[in-house]
Structure formats: structure tokens, C-alpha cells
Amino acid sequence: MAEILIVEDELSIGEFVEINLKMAHHNVTRVTNAEDAITLINGGRQFDVALLDIMLPGMNGIYLCEHIRKHNESMGIIMVSAKSQEYDKVTCLSVGADDYITKPFGIQELLARVESLLRRLNRGSTPAASEEVLQSGPFVLDLKSRVLYKNKQMIDLTSVEFSIMELFFRNKDTALVREKILEGVWGENYYGDVKIVDVNIRRLRIKIEEDPSNPQHIVTIWGYGYRWSV
Numbered sequence: 001m002a003e004i005l006i007v008e009d010e011l012s013i014g015e016f017v018e019i020n021l022k023m024a025h026h027n028v029t030r031v032t033n034a035e036d037a038i039t040l041i042n043g044g045r046q047f048d049v050a051l052l053d054i055m056l057p058g059m060n061g062i063y064l065c066e067h068i069r070k071h072n073e074s075m076g077i078i079m080v081s082a083k084s085q086e087y088d089k090v091t092c093l094s095v096g097a098d099d100y101i102t103k104p105f106g107i108q109e110l111l112a113r114v115e116s117l118l119r120r121l122n123r124g125s126t127p128a129a130s131e132e133v134l135q136s137g138p139f140v141l142d143l144k145s146r147v148l149y150k151n152k153q154m155i156d157l158t159s160v161e162f163s164i165m166e167l168f169f170r171n172k173d174t175a176l177v178r179e180k181i182l183e184g185v186w187g188e189n190y191y192g193d194v195k196i197v198d199v200n201i202r203r204l205r206i207k208i209e210e211d212p213s214n215p216q217h218i219v220t221i222w223g224y225g226y227r228w229s230v
């Protein structure tokens with residue numbers, strides 16, 4: 001059972017999603033605008049996953065996502081959009097959303113994405129005792145607390161970014177094709193396209209590279225994917 005927040009101004013869609021998530025045994029809180037969501041979160045409410053509609057009255061879902069991410073890297077965020085433009089997808093992911101779904105969606109697909117995100121959020125929470133930390137050069141990945149350190153400085157990562165780093169750490173100096181990263185991080189049955197990998201790599205570089213435009217650690221292999229080196 002997970003705590004799920006729905007931010008959706010279309011009542012029929014909001015109610016439909018709420019009913020289905022409750023039938024899947026989740027605790028659901030539903031609001032119809034971003035301001036109410038912020039009031040709840042600032043008031044200390046904890047959510048495992050938030051479903052954020054993009055087109056909302058007042059503050060839109062993109063700004064809401066950005067606002068949540070400023071204070072909370074661990075909450076799972078799925079953006080819900082009525083449009084299917086690539087622009088929206090990239091924008092959502094670059095402000096820190098973990099996933100993206102386009103209306104109209106089938107309820108089974110939405111439930112599958114929520115479950116898959118919950119699995120990703122929980123993964124690594126119980127690593128073997130002998131393997132609680134992965135080290136790579138000046139970087140240390142704490143698998144138990146899911147935190148990255150660079151030269152002992154903590155770097156906040158989203159759950160997706162953390163999973164990408166874990167994949168890199170386990171495959172040092174290995175060229176990883178983008179599809180393999182997608183599969184390794186998002187799971188085998190993920191429907192998204194490989195651009196989601198590039199967007200997250202861009203965000204990771206800003207966080208961990210000295211000069212993100214000239215990356216030394218996450219190296220691009222043109223027409224193929226990425227390699228981790230230290």
C-alpha cells in the first residue's frame with residue numbers, strides 16, 4: 001500500500017483514477033489544483049507517488065513538479081498530459097518527473113506505471129549487508145539510504161537518477177547502449193522511448209560533472225549510448 005497524491009482538475013478523470021488506485025489498495029488523496037497540493041506537502045504530508053496533471057488552473061503541473069523537486073527528490077512523480085508533443089515529455093523529465101503518461105490512457109497502463117515506479121523507489125532499500133556502498137573514484141553510492149556522495153559532499157538525486165548511477169557503477173568503463181539503460185532502470189516492460197535516458201543523463205551531468213558541457217565521467221558514445229569512467 002502506498003500514499004498517492006492525485007492533482008487533477010477534471011473531476012471525472014480524477015475520480016476514475018482515485019477509485020482504481022483505491023481498488024489497487026492504495027491510500028489516495030486527491031486535489032484539483034497545484035496550490036492545494038503545495039499546502040498539503042508543505043504541511044508535512046508524505047506521498048510515495050504523485051500524479052500531476054499538466055494543464056491545471058493557476059500554477060501548472062510543470063511548475064508544481066519543479067516546486068516539489070526543490071525540496072523532495074525521493075517522491076515519485078508521474079506527469080499526466082493531454083498533449084502528446086515531445087516538447088512536453090522532455091520538459092517534464094527535465095524538471096525531475098520520473099515518468100510521463102498521455103491522456104487518454106488506459107487505467108491498466110496507469111496502474112502498471114504506478115506499480116513500476118513504486119518498485120523502482122523501493123529497489124535497493126534492502127541491499128545485502130556486504131554491499132551497502134558502491135565506490136567509483138571520488139563517488140560513493142550509498143545503496144541503503146540511496147544517496148550519492150562526491151568527495152564526501154552529498155548530491156541529491158531522483159530515484160531514476162540514482163538507479164542510472166547504480167547501473168553505471170556496476171558497469172564501469174563499459175559502453176552501455178541506451179536501450180540497455182532504459183531496460184535496466186525503467187524495467188523490461190517500459191513503453192517509453194530512449195530520449196528519457198538522454199534527459200536524465202543531462203540532469204545527472206549538471207549534478208555531478210565539473211563542466212557538464214565537457215563531461216569526464218558520463219561519456220557519450222555517439223550513436224550508441226554512454227560509458228561511466230572515473
Ligand code: CA
Nearest residue numbers: 009053055056
Ligand atoms: Ca487539466
